[in-house]
Amino acid sequence: MNNLSKIKNIIVKNTQKLDCGMEISNFPLAYETYGKLNEKKDNAILVFHALSGDQYASGINPVTNKEGWWNHAVGAGKPFDTDKFFVICTNVIGGCMGSYGPNTIDSNTKKPIGTNFPVITINDMVNAQYNILDFFKIKKLFAVTGGSMGGMQVLQFVSNFPDKAQVAIPIACTASHSAQNIAFNELGRQAIMADENWKNGLYGENKNNPDKGLAVARMAAHITYLSKKGLQEKFGRKLQESDDVKFGFDADFQIESYLRYQGSMFVDRFDANSYLYITRAMDYFDLTKQFNGNLSKAFEKSKTKFFIISFTSDWLYPTSENRDIVIALNAIGADVGFVEIKSDKGHDSFLLNVPDFLGTLKNYLKTTYFNLNEKRI
């Protein structure tokens, strides 16, 4: 990765106590913004990214030269309309796009911190990201949003900072990471750790990265992002080139070359240790347990208006787990909307061009911002 110098960041001076007990301070938090903060500073939206995301939600990522991960949702005339809203996205701590993470260079050893980085949680991520509000002198965000792990951060943010967002839109997520999801994450971690180049996470010293293991981890994850039906319709048993199979172990089927491509592209832009740390944070996420089994208590101090979105074919964070959040909010009479979007594209639906999803989001944001902020003028 070149162009790392183009990354914007703030240095968080405050001391932050992590869930593991360690304290961190003077650490970088990388961010990007889209649109303009208005004078009243009431139009800011904080977007939280998912496992493999970063702060470059829209436009062209200056480091990878690829499109931002939420290009369908963030931009002029899009749901998170940058003609109207000021969108902020920060790289999570533990990430590898400029925020404090395992690929940060240790000032003493001049080498990447690697697995000497502390194990972090979703709570730690959110507490670090809160500093961006002070930086922009924003007293209250219009909205916090994100899909998948981004949605978990939305839930944790509202729980930690009950009066800091008018609206919360967690998408395709859960309040408590399931056994199956822990299993898939563990599979990815084991694939990375099985790579001889991993070297207990200290591979940064010799520049031979555990790319093969990381690619396998990405392939595993990618399968879980798509629905069985979607895979069948998109790939089925279509062959790569010839009319018949080739009786070998090269990619015969299109689905095979697709997965290999996904794996190989990922290693160019992602750090294997970050993958370990971020999946660990997801597995540890259990907001229900944080409130002794009563999820409602996570939100009882907040007046934030919730809008929860799930997708019919998402089997990783199925509607039932999203609905559990709605139920917990209903139990305390919170202001909560919920919609299940019909889509065959699986968990990936939140990242893709799914018109029903994007249209719903756009209408919701426009109407809600008008009702909460503009109407009063």
Place this chain on the structure above:
Amino acid sequence: MNNLSKIKNIIVKNTQKLDCGMEISNFPLAYETYGKLNEKKDNAILVFHALSGDQYASGINPVTNKEGWWNHAVGAGKPFDTDKFFVICTNVIGGCMGSYGPNTIDSNTKKPIGTNFPVITINDMVNAQYNILDFFKIKKLFAVTGGSMGGMQVLQFVSNFPDKAQVAIPIACTASHSAQNIAFNELGRQAIMADENWKNGLYGENKNNPDKGLAVARMAAHITYLSKKGLQEKFGRKLQESDDVKFGFDADFQIESYLRYQGSMFVDRFDANSYLYITRAMDYFDLTKQFNGNLSKAFEKSKTKFFIISFTSDWLYPTSENRDIVIALNAIGADVGFVEIKSDKGHDSFLLNVPDFLGTLKNYLKTTYFNLNEKRI
């Protein structure tokens, strides 16, 4: 693995042309039997094993000293009642329990054949196994059965040998391997090939086996064998030891240590190259395509009575794919029964103690054998 000398086998003298074009002859086919062949030789059942199975369906596997993989179904008083039936099970070619496969020693080089072994298909497996009928001088089997890849072999067997089985019981299988299943198999293969010890499949020479890669492949497969609900009920977020997580990458959750255990146990008994070859054969399986898109034609020459079984929570070979076989059989007026068993145990249901499944199977076999063979006496 010790005790390999205890494996029974026949040497297939006939020349067999494989789908890849290669011819094989004088190859070993390992087998095991349970119960006794009666005088009329009408009580034989040929059981086909799944991806990770072998010929030791019941009792104690003399090589691994572990229980047979279908101990719940095969034995005295069990569905495949060895007081009544003669159960035969052979190791598929491509396997690693004594049949001709990549771990067979090449007589010229004195080394394992490795990836010089030809890529085989389900059709090749079934054609090889057919030789066991001649060996036991069985003109017609009472039944052919098997789950998962075993079920695919059942379908191929009836298609290839339409008058050689009175009854066919394919369980939890498909007539055409889906994109999602190809994807998971490809993931497993990539995990094995990513292991530096794999060495293009010629690891047999140095005895450093690609155990780490094979363990990751097994972990991936294992997740797919269980249902999301089953995993949640069995493991949920239960911790391994302490009251709280340990902020590290050791196994915190029970599901993690369970998967690691499954991976580590598997490498003791299974050959990584066999895993490549057998998953490839599964991916290539498309009986519908063999008959130019009309699955019914696979069975139109047969009078075999079918009984098809699926499980509600099996997402790998879901009821819909099993039902497609029923539909193809109904379209030609075949004698076909179908039952979907309610179970939370996922694809693994066919291997586990699922009373509704085992009871249904037992009643069906007892009644059908009586009607077809005993009643006439």
